Amino acid sequence: MATFADLSQQAVNPLTLPGFSLPSGQNGLFLLTEGPSPGPLIKANPVLTELANFLGSDYLLNLLGEDGDTTWRRLGDGLYEQRLIREAVVARTGQRFLAGLTSDEALYRYLMDNAIASKEALDLSVGVGLTAEQVAALTHDIVWLEAMEVNGEEVLVPVLYLAQAEGRLAPTGALIQGRDVDLISGGTLANRGTLRATEDLSATAGLVVNGGLMEAGGRLSVLAADSVINTRGGLLTGRDVDVTALSGDLINERTVTAFTAQASGLTFTHSLVDAAARIEAAGDLALSAGRDLYNVGSVLDAGGAMDLSAGRHLVIAAAEDRQSSVARTPRTRRTSEHVTQLGAEVSAGGSLAMVAGGDLAVIASQVKAGEDALLLAGGDVTLAAAADVSHTDYRYKGSSKKIHRETLSVRQQQTEVQAGGNLTVAAGQDLTVVASAAQAGEEAYLYAGGELALLAAANQDYTLYDKKKKGSFGSKKTRRDEVTTVTQVGSQVSAGTDLTLESGGDQTYQVAKLASLGDLTLDSGGEIAFEGVKDLKQESHEKSSSSWAWTSAKGKGKTDETLRQSELVAGGELAIRAAGRISIDVKEVNAQTVTQTIDALVQAEPQLAWLKEMEARGDVDWQRVKEVHDSFKYSHSGMGPGLMLVVAIVAAVVVGPYVSAWLGSGATAGSAMAAAVPATAATATTAAVAAVPAGWANVALTAAATSAASNVAINTINNGGDIGKALEQSFSDDALKSYASAAAIAGLGAYTDMWGRTTTENGNTILTDLPERAKAYALNTAAKGILTGADSPEDWATVAGIGLAGEAYQYWVGSEADIRPGVDRPDGPEFTQIPEEGFYRVPKVVVDGVEMAGKNIGLNRVCTSLLAICHGTPISNALNAVPGFNSFATLHDTWMNWLDVNKMTNMITNIGTMPPAIMLNYGSFASQYYWLKPVVDQSRGNDR
Structure with missing residues (x-):
């Protein structure tokens, strides 16, 4: 085994960190200036101009006697530079702050003050990076400005340099390397560097925490008496990998760090999102937790078979990236919120087994197996979507004018479960699939000891523009445009051969799509309900003008609902059996019988042909649901x-x-x-x-x-x-x-x-x-x-x-x-x-x-x-x-x-x-x- 530290790697260039990219578009927190213009290359959005008082590198340039406005162009303004340094510190140290500081501005000032103190002793030059000898001579962490080409322009970039102080690893962490590596700790084993074995690598401890690299050319074995945590972009990889947490949790998660800042009427919350944590095996992968197993926004990948087991709950879920801001001026209030689902991935080239003693949940994530897949839980099984959300709200209130603009977008990010061979999803209690998909190359079998439900979730778009303006002598003008669109997203289950959905209790289907090339069987120990859900399109546009002498107003709008029903398509026999009643929602059409309504539906949508078979049985409770179709239009004027x-x-x-x-x-x-x-x-x-x-x-x-x-x-x-x-x-x-x-x-x-x-x-x-x-x-x-x-x-x-x-x-x-x-x-x-x-x-x-x-x-x-x-x-x-x-x-x-x-x-x-x-x-x-x-x-x- 050998250990070494490369001094040249102590420089943390924020432009080389994973996830760095230049701003794009006109709606983000930062904007990239186009063409030659004074000031930094990247600035805060003009709606956030109150942020101009954030401490930036012009502070350092002024103390150095440099004219930053004419000699150099900086990469970003104060807020952008503080963000880069914050991410550099987190990426390299895993800590939010250094030296006991508690704010981004204090940290940036501290690092620049250290640079001033070190300039003469180390002979530092603005625009020039530090040599290995200069880095080795550092006694304190600093930020130094180095010239780099960005977007075709030479700009000054703040680069973080970490000193070799007592108790600190080199920036990439320590490197422990050998042919066979065995690490044993009676307490906590924490790795932020590199553990590498050309053959086998074994790590045993009470608690194992990895934020670096654990790599084995042969077998990688991680055993914790309590828990195993792989986070902050950590990677566990080997030919065959087994990770065991005997009595605690096994957590593989993408780290999301939220922070909130305030300045001059602005409050914003921002998420710092690390790279996905990964556990990878070229061959087989086995993960076992005595309690819970979590894979959150991260990756589990095996070239061969994969075996995941949890004594209690097993959760594969998306991490959420949340960005929000509230900007206030005396007359305006602008809020925005954006939520992005960062889905997790589970991929096995061979067979896949996911077994939980309690509940098993897959949320807005991907689960794939090249061969057979088994998802088994003693409690509930949930396969559900989660939504990406974008919401903006702008309000202006002046002495004679009010404006309200609002937009909302909701998009369901579905869970997908795929098996190249047979797919079995079984729950000891309830099985719920929400706006998600399950696909089997061969047979698919879904079982619930309790209730089984394939439910819908909605995508939504909403826009509002509302303006009221007062003129002289009591005159008024108003305009209001409002549009709402709701589209139901159902669940899909398909099989290359037979598809069976069986439950001990009731079954519920909302705009589900069930398809098999073989037989399709629904078998319920209770009732079966095919519930209709409605898509909605609603819009209204109204304008009015009034004065003491004359008024006028006009408007138009409409509301349209569309009832949607499940689609069942079988290449072989379709069998629907229930111990209780079977109920099916169909839309109500005036003066039409159920038979006439079904005939019309089937003619318009052949995928609904199964309704005709159900109508012929004579034992179905048909529920007639009325769609709303309404419109208005008016125009009038008068004194x-x-x-x-x-x-x-x-x-x-x-x-x-x-x-x-x-x-x-x-x-x-x-x-x-x-x-x-x-x-x-x-x-x-x-x-x-x-x-x-x-x-x-x-x-x-x-x-x-x-x-x-x-x-x-x-x-x-x-x-x-x-x-x-x-x-x-x-x-x-x-x-x-x-x-x-x-x-x-x-x-x-x-x-x-x-x-x-x-x-x-x-x-x-x-x-x-x-x-x-x-x-x-x-x-x-x-x-x-x-x-x-x-x-x-x-x-x-x-x-x-x-x-x-x-x-x-x-x-x-x-x-x-x-x-x-x-x-x-x-x-x-x-x-x-x-x-x-x-x-x-x-x-x-x-x-x-x-x-x-x-x-x-x-x-x-x-x-x-x-x-x-x-x-x-x-x-x-x-x-x-x-x-x-x-x-x-x-x-x-x-x-x-x-x-x-x-x-x-x-x-x-x-x-x-x-x-x-x-x-x-x-x-x-x-x-x-x-x-x-x-x-x-x-x-x-x-x-x-």
């Missing part, structure tokens, strides 16, 4: 809520007085049905008479009639002039209910209008009883909220707020806000304020017996300049034409009168009182015409 309200208010202002007069004709003055009495101006022989409002019942019925008229107008426009459809919608049950609600709101408002108020000789109102007025306000607020469907605190706050605005406006001005433009005052623009109970109100004007507000916008005098805002100037006249703007000026003038009397008038109070005056003014309109809301809401419902 927006703002324009609807304008139409309704115009109808109320223009049509309302005529309806009120007609309803009040013949009614006694001052009665509930009486119409309003207009004001009259004083003459030489008569005094002025103030206007008298209509009775509450007149107001209620006028509101109902006006609501109906406005609804007809709105629906006629929304239906493109279709009067018939407009009338149908305008007098539907919902429409009639909205008219009743409008009448109740308007009638109650009129009935309580003078509660707590009195009328002055000028026709204005004065608040005289606050509790009584508060009672009226509460009753009207409750009625408005209930009758308009207020169902949230925000809705009730809105109702209460606009009602309060109406009360406040009338408190100051002495009347409701007038939406009509102001009129010229007969005696000129100037007026004398009216003092009433501490208020200084603006007088109204009676024109043809109708009381109206005078023009109050701007200065109440004649101005010669066209740019002035005075009575009669273009700007004043234009503002006066804006609905309700003159009533704002009326309220503002009332306030300014009061401030003038109290000597508080100045430019600040003048301008400062304008915004609250506008809010009270238009809030008062909302309260005044709130009875129109049920009608507008009902019309919008027709449009939708």
Whole structure:
């Protein structure tokens, strides 16, 4: 035997490690820059630019006095370099960190600081690798930058150099070599180097751990009193190999190390995946565990026969490579998760026997035998798929825009069991096959002492794009596209001769494919159920646009389900026997009998011909399952809520007085049905008479009639002039209910209008009883909220707020806000304020017996300049034409009168009182015409 250490091998170049590759594509954590550009060759993805503050080799170059930006180009940025060094440390030492450090940045800084300390003594040069003599002289581990060609460019690559310190092996581990090698340990035998024998190699210990190479030209024998662990890319190989763990576990696994990092709004979890561990034999391979035997993401390979046995469980499973990240900014959140199954392999050139005293499971892996294969368990046997998953989710939330994008992909990675000869899979209890395949060159026999199930699993694709955008004046645009596809993946069992599936209990089949060139037999000690499973294709695409004046929306979508049933094909006889009932799902087709449905299925898919044979038996329980096939398509447009309200208010202002007069004709003055009495101006022989409002019942019925008229107008426009459809919608049950609600709101408002108020000789109102007025306000607020469907605190706050605005406006001005433009005052623009109970109100004007507000916008005098805002100037006249703007000026003038009397008038109070005056003014309109809301809401419902 000989032992030696090659100093030149102490350099760990990360570019030569197994699994190294340059980044590709645009969706990974790192991107390869194209063409000449400043900075490193490999950078973090632009969506992760917050990572620019990671410590990189520019730290070392700066300390060395090198200009890294102009003289050299680095391979990667800080995050990429730290990742390379981390993988180099793990690959060479099997440890996550060195020198007791606990983070990647601290480790990288430590190694670069050591390099600075060693530069002068060792005469190190940037871009030049260390010689064997320099390596031998190292007293501490370092990182040094060496020039190498990568992707056609010369870049600086960080290379790890490990010093020969006490207790550390050479980078490849120690080498023990001889003709026959016997290793015996009473405790743990751990190998990270090379154990090589030209003939036989024997290793005996309480615990055997291999992360290196154990190689024999002849027989390799590993015996552990407890457990045997082959990991971190370890290799056990020989002509014939036997590995035994007497009382513990035998583990052959691909090492996956997960780590999580955070920086500047980014959290990501990354898996470091070692090479597969391998146990290989040119001839026969025997593995035995007193407890459990695991082959996880790794390889068991024999040129001859293979014998695997476990006292308890035997598991052949995939290792999972998981990558995830969450990136946050003030407005965005981007998450991604990717899961990749790294399947295990079991391959025998001759026969294969897998025997477990407990359960036996093969998950997303491959099991192959050139000759016969036996899978036997005292408990359950499971052959199942596992899924590769890719999921991304992006959310943006700005002040006026929201975006949600999501994608999901699920792909089942099946288990495959193949035998060149006979295949026997037997379970003392249950046997379950999920989205997997079993194939025999000759006879296949599947047996379960309990239940036997061949089940399906689903592949899935999902995409979502959802965008909502707000514009000015309450406009909105939305778009939503959503597509879901689900495809069921069944299990397959095939045989070159006969195929038999036998169970002591029930059998269940979901979209299974059973095929034999000989006889096909299903024999159940319980029931047999052929369950149908559904593929799904569902998609919807919708867009809408709305503003105060116009709305439009269109969309289409469909949902299609396809029921799939198992396929049974036999070259010989098909025999299906059950001690209990046999049930089969078939799709339900209207007006078709089961026989007609089966005939149609068989004609479309000849592989379902076995259903015709089952139908002829007469002892099958046929379960009819309905497929869903649905679609929708719509496109409509119509007035927006703002324009609807304008139409309704115009109808109320223009049509309302005529309806009120007609309803009040013949009614006694001052009665509930009486119409309003207009004001009259004083003459030489008569005094002025103030206007008298209509009775509450007149107001209620006028509101109902006006609501109906406005609804007809709105629906006629929304239906493109279709009067018939407009009338149908305008007098539907919902429409009639909205008219009743409008009448109740308007009638109650009129009935309580003078509660707590009195009328002055000028026709204005004065608040005289606050509790009584508060009672009226509460009753009207409750009625408005209930009758308009207020169902949230925000809705009730809105109702209460606009009602309060109406009360406040009338408190100051002495009347409701007038939406009509102001009129010229007969005696000129100037007026004398009216003092009433501490208020200084603006007088109204009676024109043809109708009381109206005078023009109050701007200065109440004649101005010669066209740019002035005075009575009669273009700007004043234009503002006066804006609905309700003159009533704002009326309220503002009332306030300014009061401030003038109290000597508080100045430019600040003048301008400062304008915004609250506008809010009270238009809030008062909302309260005044709130009875129109049920009608507008009902019309919008027709449009939708």
